[in-house]
Amino acid sequence: MNHGTGVDIAFLLLATLAVVTGWRVFRTDSMVRASFFLLVSFIAVGVIMILLAAEYLGVAMFFMMAVEMTVMALFMVMFMMNPAGLNPMNMVHQERISIGAGVVGFLVLGAMALFAAFPDQPVSASLDPVKSLGNEMLGDSMLIFESAGLVLLTTMIGVVVLSSHRGRYGAAAEGSLPPGLEPGGDPAGKPEEDEEGEDGGHQHHHHHH
């Protein structure tokens, strides 16, 4: 134990912050608030990682979680019937299963912390954590990280293409339709019934009444 009391105090404060904000995620009534409480919790964990000399992983946690939580909050608001995310809404559901999972998770992790035999192998002071992490990521584990990176990049491009208002056949705002199979013909790929005449469509409509 060669760290100062300042590190201990910082750890205790940050751990408390992480737990309290994590708890607030479930007690608040708005998706935007819940996302940013989660962000505060992650930032506290990131600072703890810096205290543990994982300087790159701790700082990476800040920017990754910042962007991730913003995008998550905005997507949740976009897909919910609560335009600004300011209206109160219940943030918890399936309470029994969640409580059960929470208790089991706490017991397992607590037991691990109490009963596991942690290795005592201090690394040499000359070890550069950023460099060794880079060697790990671009050394033996390069295939895993590069394939994960490629998959994520593909997903991002896919999302941008899907959410862009400019489709293959023109702008979405102008009701884009695919071109016809013959020049000037009906748009290709429309359902069968639309290609019938006016009467056919009308009869179909009556049938449902």
Added chain:
Amino acid sequence: MFLNELFLPVLMVTFMLTVGAYVVAVLDRLIAGALGTPQAGSVWLAPMARGAWLMIQHANATEAPDWQAWRLAPALYLALAAIGLAVVPWSESLVATDLVTSVVLWGSVEALATVVIFLHGWSANALLALIGGYRYVALGLSYILISMFVLIGVALPAESLQFTQVVASQEALWNVIRQPLGLPLFLIVGLGMTFWGPLNLADSTDLAGGTASEISGPPRLVWDVARAAMLVAFSGVAASAFLGGWLGPWLPGPLWMAIKMLAVLLVLLLLGRLLPRIAPERCVTLMWVVLLPLSFLDLVWAGIGALL
């Protein structure tokens, strides 16, 4: 230990925050005056007078805002500016926080700024502020990406993520010449991140002030100071990453750094006064279609330069 590791860095950053924000206000007034916009009052005293006036004004309240987020957002933006100023090196040893991943920490400041600006607009529970917040998120993501590629470019020749190493790697040749695309792209990111001048789309006049449309009094003062301080932090990072930081003949290092920071600030404020504002939709297209590919090109150029 307490004095060197906590008190002096905090004192240094606080000093730069206050002096920097004041310098931005004075320079902006001088530039506006030189360009023919009439300025009321003395150039040196008017920013102080406005600050004092805001201090005693009533802080506006909207109907059912998210009080915690609304009041915290300006302070958090100021805190982010302080983090940015803390990683700017003034000389080999004179730096508030010489973290080995300080370049990445600056990247996180840019990412967290998006969160804070969005929260500022969202929490007011008012229409125009909310639109400003959403607008910034749409644009902020592209700013972050451009800045990230440009900063990876300057980390490559330094073989380090530490700003002191990035400056030291420019001993022979400054990055502004080695990677000619870097600084112009980074300046655009800077105007975008502080929503200044042509890229002021989050707090713009077409939204009656955007995210800041509903704040007055002390919160408004903090918000304005924070934006100016962020511009200073940004010019510090730009001077370290591209203009060789403290390096230079004859003069002592910190003085060189101050001159370079002032030069970047002057360019930014001048651009802010000279360029017209672009429509947000066009700005998104410009960022993704033109500037982001240019930042890829900058990174490829930097990579080839590092290999040779």
